[in-house]
Amino acid sequence: MAPYESESAGRRKATRYVVPVAVVGVAAATIGLVPALADSGSPDLPKLSAQQLIEKIAKSDVQQMSGTVKISTDLGLPSLGGMAGGFTPGAGGSSDGGDGKAGSAADPQSKLMELASGTHTLRVAADGPDRHKLSVLDNAAEYSVIHNGDEVWAYDSASNEAYHSKDAAAAGDRAEKRSKGETPKGVPATPKELADEVLKASGKTTSISVEGTSQVAGRDAYKLLVKPKQAGSTVGGITISVDAKTGVPLKFTLTPAGGGKAVVDAGFTKVDFAEPAASTFDFTPPKGTKVTEGDDLKAQDKSHAPKDLPKDLPKGMPKELKDAQGGGMNDMKVIGEGWTSIAELKLPGGQGLPTGGSGSGDVPPEAQKFMDALGDHVTGKFGSGTVFSTRLVNALITDDGKVYVGAVTKDALVKAANAAQ
Structure with a gap:
């Protein structure tokens, strides 16, 4: 007998459709692990051990790429519909709290969370650590986030709203670290050291193995299987398809211990490792676009914070x-x-x-x-x-x-x- 008693079968059925905000946050976080999808065939590739494949991933030095990604997520949640705007770009509208000032339909913090359910098609591009673009496609509408140097733009074509933020300090820090070429203290300095650390850390709780090969977006790949050794986890296993030539992860699939279709299945349907055109990362708001500045939102957040609290709170405070x-x-x-x-x-x-x-x-x-x-x-x-x-x-x-x-x-x-x- 289980160590607890359910009140009714109807309630048990309903539990998988609703979850507290904390659960949604943790579950949604799994989406950002690795981009990937669409595999077929089992190409004949040289045998690799799990350690060799992990080393291959660590050695990958791909800086430029572009492609199309399909991501399907089934956490057992209902369609959020009007509660969260679904993921129809622009459906969320502005959240101005009644004063017309706060919020933006293009704010990435809320918009990208909507990827937590359903199936979506994305276009992605990267050119080094400071230039990225992600676009979510939905029929005739498109939602894009563009990172170019110290600027970040997000644009929602359906609502014709844009969100803009500047982070010159972070961009400067990244450039300084790259120029020094230093490895942070405690971080493995070579791919072999990293592979050793991963396998050592996972030994008691995790099984890591290479389970055959596949083709993803027309490219030969190895399949790295990661499974829990412990009882009680809801995770059945994670399969990561790794490009045989570049070492770039191309497909990520997370299956539940309870069986059924994958909780997260994400991957490239098309991928190109050539340098994207520089214009890919250019963005100018179309005429008439409502632009929300990220710094303005931060200032509003600060203005709504309690003003009567001292900066240094006493140890004995309630x-x-x-x-x-x-x-x-x-x-x-x-x-x-x-x-x-x-x-x-x-x-x-x-x-x-x-x-x-x-x-x-x-x-x-x-x-x-x-x-x-x-x-x-x-x-x-x-x-x-x-x-x-x-x-x-x-x-x-x-x-x-x-x-x-x-x-x-x-x-x-x-x-x-x-x-x-």
């Missing part, structure tokens, strides 16, 4: 005030290691989800029924709480305001919460 100042994340700690790591943190105020009923009055009974349908109610030595799930990441929010989140099973979350008592 915990609630510390939580408000630090977002309640200062108490976060990690339980376990490797694939079964679980982040534990406390919600501000030391309270869990709001509850309904005639006694508390926190939320109306109808709203409470809706919240109950979103997650599985669980109990244990820790007390009681609610588990919210995706196909990859699960989160337990206890009634006393603790959160346990990780790419682990529900049983593992309950076990961690019990052990923390």
